[in-house]
Amino acid sequence: GEEVAQTPKHLVRGEGQKAKLYCAPIKGHSYVFWYQQVLKNEFKFLISFQNENVFDETGMPKERFSAKCLPNSPCSLEIQATKLEDSAVYFCASSHRHDNSPLHFGNGTRLTVT
Amino acid sequence: TQLLEQSPQFLSIQEGENLTVYCNSSSVFSSLQWYRQEPGEGPVLLVTVVTGGEVKKLKRLTFQFGDARKDSSLHITAAQPGDTGLYLCAGPPNSGNTPLVFGKGTRLSVIA
Numbered sequence: 001g002e003e004v005a006q007t008p009k010h011l012v013r014g015e016g017q018k019a020k021l022y023c024a025p026i027k028g029h030s031y032v033f034w035y036q037q038v039l040k041n042e043f044k045f046l047i048s049f050q051n052e053n054v055f056d057e058t059g060m061p062k063e064r065f066s067a068k069c070l071p072n073s074p075c076s077l078e079i080q081a082t083k084l085e086d087s088a089v090y091f092c093a094s095s096h097r098h099d100n101s102p103l104h105f106g107n108g109t110r111l112t113v114t
Numbered sequence: 115t116q117l118l119e120q121s122p123q124f125l126s127i128q129e130g131e132n133l134t135v136y137c138n139s140s141s142v143f144s145s146l147q148w149y150r151q152e153p154g155e156g157p158v159l160l161v162t163v164v165t166g167g168e169v170k171k172l173k174r175l176t177f178q179f180g181d182a183r184k185d186s187s188l189h190i191t192a193a194q195p196g197d198t199g200l201y202l203c204a205g206p207p208n209s210g211n212t213p214l215v216f217g218k219g220t221r222l223s224v225i226a
Contacts, residue, residue, distance in 0.1 A: 004156070033213060041200060043216035056213055091156050099206055100145045103214060105156025
């Protein structure tokens with residue numbers, strides 16, 4: 001597609017429940033990025049993929065967070081056993097390259113953990 | 115520590131006024147990008163500046179990259195309510211394949 005599509009738009013989970021977020025990148029873009037935007041607007045890089053391979057996972061929390069980009073499927077970001085501090089808007093972006101290339105963002109998934 | 119510092123954090127002005135927002139770093143960036151984010155949406159790229167001293171214009175918006183490539187500014191002339199939003203600067207912190215880091219943004223409100 002011509003836009004990065006993220007689903008769902010909103011997700012509410014009780015503490016300890018699993019949350020799974022989806023992202024369909026722009027067709028033809030090789031790189032997918034996940035960022036977390038918390039209340040103070042700060043964008044925190046989580047992970048990036050080159051096609052279905054993890055490219056950079058330096059921002060991913062070591063526990064509870066995992067992500068995949070499988071062929072012919074939307075990319076996904078999964079949080080096991082959510083905590084209150086996981087509440088944020090999670091943005092997916094795609095681009096042609098990993099370095100200076102502009103990022104095309106989806107509209108995000110707002111995760112609220114209660 | 116924040117690699118990209120943006121100021122001011124908040125700005126509220128009347129329609130028709132001019133304004134400048136800043137993006138500063140102690141590090142050199144190979145390029146900087148400016149995005150605008152509106153409520154409920156993802157950031158949208160406005161411009162990329164690459165060369166030290168570069169000036170780029172996008173209608174009423176003027177972007178400048180510092181000579182030393184450590185800072186950038188965004189000047190808006192005759193602001194309009196449609197300019198309201200969160201303005202973010204972003205750049206790759208090291209040369210090579212590193213993901214973009216973002217400043218915390220300037221939240222601009224233009225009142226009619």
